[in-house]
Amino acid sequence: MARQLTGPCQLTRRTLRLMITLYHHPFSRAAGVVWALEEVGQPYELKFIDIMKGAHKAPEFLQLNPMGKLPALTDGDAVITEGAAINVYLADRYALGKLAPAVDDPRRGTYLRWSFFAPSVIEPGSIARAQKWTSAEPGRLGDYDAMITAISGAVAKGPFLLGEMSRWPT
Amino acid sequence: MARQLTGPCQLTRRTLRLMITLYHHPFSRAAGVVWALEEVGQPYELKFIDIMKGAHKAPEFLQLNPMGKLPALTDGDAVITEGAAINVYLADRYALGKLAPAVDDPRRGTYLRWSFFAPSVIEPGSIARAQKWTSAEPGRLGDYDAMITAISGAVAKGPFLLGEMSRWPT
Numbered sequence: 001m002a003r004q005l006t007g008p009c010q011l012t013r014r015t016l017r018l019m020i021t022l023y024h025h026p027f028s029r030a031a032g033v034v035w036a037l038e039e040v041g042q043p044y045e046l047k048f049i050d051i052m053k054g055a056h057k058a059p060e061f062l063q064l065n066p067m068g069k070l071p072a073l074t075d076g077d078a079v080i081t082e083g084a085a086i087n088v089y090l091a092d093r094y095a096l097g098k099l100a101p102a103v104d105d106p107r108r109g110t111y112l113r114w115s116f117f118a119p120s121v122i123e124p125g126s127i128a129r130a131q132k133w134t135s136a137e138p139g140r141l142g143d144y145d146a147m148i149t150a151i152s153g154a155v156a157k158g159p160f161l162l163g164e165m166s167r168w169p170t
Numbered sequence: 171m172a173r174q175l176t177g178p179c180q181l182t183r184r185t186l187r188l189m190i191t192l193y194h195h196p197f198s199r200a201a202g203v204v205w206a207l208e209e210v211g212q213p214y215e216l217k218f219i220d221i222m223k224g225a226h227k228a229p230e231f232l233q234l235n236p237m238g239k240l241p242a243l244t245d246g247d248a249v250i251t252e253g254a255a256i257n258v259y260l261a262d263r264y265a266l267g268k269l270a271p272a273v274d275d276p277r278r279g280t281y282l283r284w285s286f287f288a289p290s291v292i293e294p295g296s297i298a299r300a301q302k303w304t305s306a307e308p309g310r311l312g313d314y315d316a317m318i319t320a321i322s323g324a325v326a327k328g329p330f331l332l333g334e335m336s337r338w339p340t
């Protein structure tokens with residue numbers, strides 16, 4: 001299984017070297033993608049986007065990401081935005097079975113659960129809390145205390161969300 | 171490639187039949203998971219959670235999802251929450267190369283980009299708009315008009331976000 005799935009990655013390593021570009025500023029969500037890139041071990045280049053001077057709202061960057069936000073990553077012709085999407089993409093494509101559970105691994109669902117939980121529950125929930133946004137319908141965005149309970153319970157079980165990663169098959 | 175990647179799914183179909191349970195109420199985000207389940211064609215059962223009577227806040231359901239929200243899906247021993255995570259899980263595991271681009275498909279990044287965009291940008295952005303939540307730092311959650319521009323531009327290119335799906339290899 002591992003041999004089959006890593007096949008295309010080996011091919012990619014030979015033919016698409018240095019095709020990955022991360023549009024980056026250290027004071028942005030791009031910082032987490034640098035970590036992911038280092039973990040997957042693919043060659044990449046950083047393109048500095050000076051958000052302090054508004055470069056993320058310049059037309060050339062908006063063509064990549066109309067949200068005018070970092071990070072954005074290009075891999076060949078593909079443009080990927082949303083930090084969590086980029087990290088899942090990198091792990092699936094370049095470290096499947098190592099950083100990401102293989103598609104038929106029973107831990108795959110847990111992996112995706114928390115990969116989505118971070119940007120769609122923790123981030124907006126924390127922003128709403130910080131902004132003191134309250135609503136008569138708090139259930140829609142998810143209750144902040146429930147969110148803390150959920151993630152606390154998940155990390156309490158082992159050294160990592162998916163257990164003991166060092167036991168992963170390679 | 172297709173043969174290799176669908177191998178484990180064929181196996182799963184034989185050995186894990188009826189292992190999938192969706193905790194469901196029609197007036198919840200679980201509705202979108204029913205659609206995904208029908209598309210992947212796996213057998214599944216629906217477990218009705220009466221959110222009108224607060225069954226999603228009952229201890230037995232909170233064990234599955236401490237957020238007290240639908241949907242939750244179990245596949246064997248795995249528990250998966252967050253509607254988008256469940257749908258990506260189902261497509262990767264049971265319809266890879268059909269509903270989800272294969273891991274080495276150049277469209278994989280675009281697929282993940284918009285899969286994350288929906289729950290982490292469109293949903294919280296729309297909720298904030300509906301609640302009339304405003305902030306001195308609107309950039310953190312993402313600008314609502316930029317979000318509309320981003321998704322409008324993406325769907326304007328073809329019949330589907332990934333182009334002409336009927337041309338996908340099977």
